[in-house]
Amino acid sequence: xxxxxxxxxxxxxxxxxxxxxxxxxxxxxxxxxxxxxxxxxxxxxxxxxxxxxxxxxxxxxxxxxxxxxxxxxxxxxxxxxxxxxxxxxxxxxxxxxxxxxxxxxxxxxxxxxxxxxxxxxxxxxxxxxxxxxxxxxxxxxxxxxxxxxxxxxxxxxxxxxxxxxxxxxxxxxxxxxxxxxxxxxxxxxxxxxxxxxxxxxxxxxxxxxxxxxxxxxxxxxxxxxxxxxxxxxxxxxxxxxxxxxxxxxx
Amino acid sequence: xxxxxxxxxxxxxxxxxxxxxxxxxxxxxxxxxxxxxxxxxxxxxxxxxxxxxxxxxxxxxxxxxxxxxxxxxxxxxxxxxxxxxxxxxxxxxxxxxxxxxxxxxxxxxxxxxxxxxxxxxxxxxxxxxxxxxxxxxxxxxxxxxxxxxxxxxxxxxxxxxxxxxxxxxxxxxxxxxxxxxxxxxxxxxxxxxxxxxxxxxxxxxxxxxxxxxxxxxxxxxxxxxxxxxxxxxxxxxxxxxxxxxxxxxxxxxxxxxxxxxxxxxxxxxxxxxxxxxxxxxxxxxxxxxxxxxxxxxxxxxx
Numbered sequence: 001x002x003x004x005x006x007x008x009x010x011x012x013x014x015x016x017x018x019x020x021x022x023x024x025x026x027x028x029x030x031x032x033x034x035x036x037x038x039x040x041x042x043x044x045x046x047x048x049x050x051x052x053x054x055x056x057x058x059x060x061x062x063x064x065x066x067x068x069x070x071x072x073x074x075x076x077x078x079x080x081x082x083x084x085x086x087x088x089x090x091x092x093x094x095x096x097x098x099x100x101x102x103x104x105x106x107x108x109x110x111x112x113x114x115x116x117x118x119x120x121x122x123x124x125x126x127x128x129x130x131x132x133x134x135x136x137x138x139x140x141x142x143x144x145x146x147x148x149x150x151x152x153x154x155x156x157x158x159x160x161x162x163x164x165x166x167x168x169x170x171x172x173x174x175x176x177x178x179x180x181x182x183x184x185x186x187x188x189x190x191x192x193x194x195x196x197x198x199x200x201x202x203x204x205x206x207x208x209x210x211x212x213x214x215x216x217x218x219x220x221x222x223x224x225x226x227x228x229x230x231x232x233x234x235x236x237x238x239x240x241x242x243x244x245x246x247x248x249x250x
Numbered sequence: 251x252x253x254x255x256x257x258x259x260x261x262x263x264x265x266x267x268x269x270x271x272x273x274x275x276x277x278x279x280x281x282x283x284x285x286x287x288x289x290x291x292x293x294x295x296x297x298x299x300x301x302x303x304x305x306x307x308x309x310x311x312x313x314x315x316x317x318x319x320x321x322x323x324x325x326x327x328x329x330x331x332x333x334x335x336x337x338x339x340x341x342x343x344x345x346x347x348x349x350x351x352x353x354x355x356x357x358x359x360x361x362x363x364x365x366x367x368x369x370x371x372x373x374x375x376x377x378x379x380x381x382x383x384x385x386x387x388x389x390x391x392x393x394x395x396x397x398x399x400x401x402x403x404x405x406x407x408x409x410x411x412x413x414x415x416x417x418x419x420x421x422x423x424x425x426x427x428x429x430x431x432x433x434x435x436x437x438x439x440x441x442x443x444x445x446x447x448x449x450x451x452x453x454x455x456x457x458x459x460x461x462x463x464x465x466x467x468x469x470x471x472x473x474x475x476x477x478x479x480x481x482x483x484x485x486x487x488x489x490x491x492x493x494x495x496x497x498x499x500x501x502x503x504x505x506x507x508x509x510x511x512x513x514x515x516x517x518x519x520x521x522x523x524x525x526x527x528x529x530x531x532x533x534x535x536x537x538x539x540x541x542x543x544x545x546x547x548x549x550x551x552x
Contacts, residue, residue, distance in 0.1 A: 006354040013342050076340050085338035085395065088301045090328035091355050244320055247304035 003091050003099035007073075011103065016072045020107050023065045024057065024115035031056035032122055045129050050137055051207045053119045058144070058203025060176035062111075063151055063196045067172030069107045070155035071165045073100060078163045084248055093243045097236055100160070101153045108148035116141050136216060140205050143224060147202035150195035150231035157239040163249075176200065183211035191227040195235070198227045254279045254403050254434045255300060259309035262295050269295050271458040272309065277436055277451070282429045284449025285438040286543065292458040293438040294335060297407050300436075301332055314402060328356065331401035333409055337392030339380040345391050346376040352395045366398035370424065386417040393424070404428065406437045410444050422448050442543045454546055461546050469542055477506040477515060479522070480531030487527050491518065505535070 011017070035052045042048040077083045086096065116138070123129040151172075158168035179197035182190040183204070188211050190197035201211055202224050208214030255277035262270040270292040277283045287293050298304045300311055302323035311318040313326055339348050349363050367373050370390040380388065389409060396404060406425075410418045425435050425448050439445045445452075452469055454462040462469055481487050484502045491497035495506040495518070509515055519529050 002354045002357055006351045009347060009351050009354065010340060010343070012347060076342070079341065080338060081334055081336045082338045082340065084298075084303060084334040085332075085392075087303055088327055088330070088332045088334065089355055090324050092324050245305075248298065 003095040004102055007099040007103045010073075010076060011107075014072065016069055016107055019065065019068050019072065020111050021114060023061070023068070024111050025118045027057050027061045027065075028053040028115050028118045029122065032126075042127055042129065046123060046131070046133055046137075047207065049119060049123045049127065049129065050133070051209055053122070054115060054137075054144075055203050055207055055209055057115060058200050059180050060173060060196075060200075062108075062115075062144075062148070062203070063172045063176035063199060064169060065111060066104065066108050066148060066151045067155045067158075067169040069111075070104050070152065070159040071168055073104055073107075074156070074159035075165060077160075087248050094236075094240045097153075097156070097239050097243065101149070101156045101232075101236060104152035104156055105149045108152055109145045112141055112145050112148065136206055140202070140216075143205065143221065144199070144202045147199040147224060147228050150228050150235060151199050153232050153235040153239070154195050157235060157242075160239070160243070172196070180210070186211065188223075191224060192230065195228075195231050198224060198231060252279050253277055253312075254314060255283075255436065256312045257300070257309060260296065260299060260306055260311060261308035262292075262299060262304065263307045269458050270299070270306075273455075273460050274463075275300075275453065275460070276463065277434060279434055280429070280432060281434060281451045282425055282445075282449050283434070283436045284445035284452045285436055285455065286442060286445065286452060287438075287440065287455030289440050291440075291455045293440075293455055294407055296455070297332070297334060297405050297436070297438060300405060301327065301330065301334070303334065328399060329402045330405065331396030331399055331403070332405040332407075333389075333392045333396050334405070334407045337385075337388040338395060339383075339388055339391050341381040342379065344377055344379050345372060345383070348380060348391065349376070349394065349398065352398055356399050358398055362400060363398050365400075366394040369397055369427075370394045371420075385412045386414070389413060389417070389421070393421075397428075401433060404433055404435045406435065408438055408440070410439065410441075418444060442540055454543065456546065470537060474508070474510040475537040476535040477509040477518070478531070478533050478535055479504045479506065479518070479529060481522060482528035482530070486525070487522055490521070490525065503531075 031053045032049070077086060120133050123133065155168055155172060158171055162168055175194065176196040179190055179194045180200055182194070182197055183200055188201070191201045204210050204212040205220065206212065206214065206216045253276050255275055257273055257275040260270060260273040260275065261268065273296060285293055295304065299306050300313065300318065302318050302320060305320065314329060316322055316326060318326055340351070349367060352358070353363050367376060370393050372387065372390050372394055375383070375387055380391065383391065393406070393409065410421050413421065425437060429435055437445055437449070451465055452462065453460060479487065480503055484499055484504050487504050488497045488499045491504065491506060495509060498505045506518065509518060515532065519532060522529050
């Protein structure tokens with residue numbers, strides 16, 4: 001798809017790369033240092049490490065990170081008359097929406113890889129844990145990458161709509177916080193309504209924290225995948241309809 | 251004559267405020283259409299409606315013989331180059347990288363991009379980041395981005411805004427070359443002088459309404475120039491004609507407004523001669539396009 005190739009060209013010299021690299025490293029490390037300051041060790045080895053790094057990260061920093069990436073990706077379009085130029089071209093609205101969401105999703109995926117690498121490095125070098133990260137967490141990481149997609153689609157929409165950089169990030173922060181609360185009180189169905197909830201839920205898989213029972217069942221995995229596909233499709237379709245009808249501003 | 255752009259009763263209102271009011275635009279194919287009007291007269295809004303960037307409140311637009319609306323726009327926009335308001339361009343990328351994005355989005359080949367860049371004489375600047383460009387360079391890159399698709403129609407909104415006289419002349423020259431090459435160009439300006447010499451057809455907008463549309467010659471004939479009379483007793487002639495024609499005295503010349511036919515002119519001369527005043531000169535005032543324009547947009551704050 002030509003629009004996708006064009007979107008990737010725009011990432012050159014973008015600030016997005018700094019976010020993609022620094023945010024997961026800083027947050028995973030922060031999650032761990034906090035628990036160390038509390039004086040608790042890694043009672044259950046790799047599992048505890050995963051819980052304190054990735055699950056903590058998945059509660060809200062991951063969604064906020066995707067929101068920052070979306071705002072950065074859209075910022076270039078809101079400057080000058082770039083938006084007019086894009087909308088006065090032949091690229092169909094759906095392609096524009098998909099290309100933007102795809103770029104944000106790919107950046108989010110790279111961010112997840114870096115988060116996992118940081119976790120493994122801290123485990124092996126920092127804490128001298130025996131062996132390697134249990135393989136199920138690598139599979140869960142793939143699910144987290146998938147669950148980043150609906151958040152990317154939603155944040156892309158918000159950043160398209162709002163010219164402000166901070167407002168969509170604030171929405172992600174509040175949305176992720178509220179979604180985490182819903183999961184804590186056991187409202188698992190929230191994953192079908194809130195992309196933030198679906199993403200948080202994916203990070204909690206197999207850890208027996210918050211909404212998770214500790215068992216990785218086919219049912220739970222299927223529910224998360226279904227929620228992601230459903231939310232991504234609905235949000236992208238709605239965004240396209242809105243873009244088709246909207247007047248260009250400025 | 252076939253029209254590349256045709257609108258009927260094109261209207262845009264925001265809330266209760268009508269910004270563009272019942273425009274019937276007719277842009278002949280192959281023309282340079284100068285779209286003139288004071289700032290805030292609705293030029294940009296009109297151009298955005300022609301591109302379907304914004305949807306009209308009423309009326310219709312036909313471009314390239316097809317209705318322009320949200321379901322047809324993407325297909326039509328492939329043959330329309332445009333530059334609306336400020337020039338586009340991603341500031342963190344180089345000129346070449348910006349052109350590459352356009353190339354990818356529009357599926358163009360290298361030759362088309364090279365041609366567009368050379369046309370605006372930017373081939374020496376493509377390695378620089380757009381953030382380091384001067385306004386004139388940004389403007390030219392923006393035009394190159396619009397030109398690369400080899401459009402049939404080019405819509406340029408105030409392309410000379412903020413340019414120095416040399417830059418303005420260069421854009422004018424470019425528009426002439428494009429028109430010679432068969433591209434129809436619609437160019438807006440709030441300064442008549444900027445499009446006067448390039449435009450073959452003029453449309454003048456004032457407070458959202460089209461107050462004139464036609465050729466330069468049409469524009470001159472739309473407004474009757476003052477009658478100037480030289481005679482043996484200008485003072486007496488002025489007082490004689492003051493009531494009927496609002497005659498004013500300029501040095502030794504009597505200036506009459508609103509004498510719009512040959513019969514009326516002859517009548518004035520007969521009257522003077524009957525009073526024993528010798529008439530040795532009767533002529534029409536030299537009129538600049540500027541004064542006609544100012545008269546039409548009176549109070550527009552140009």
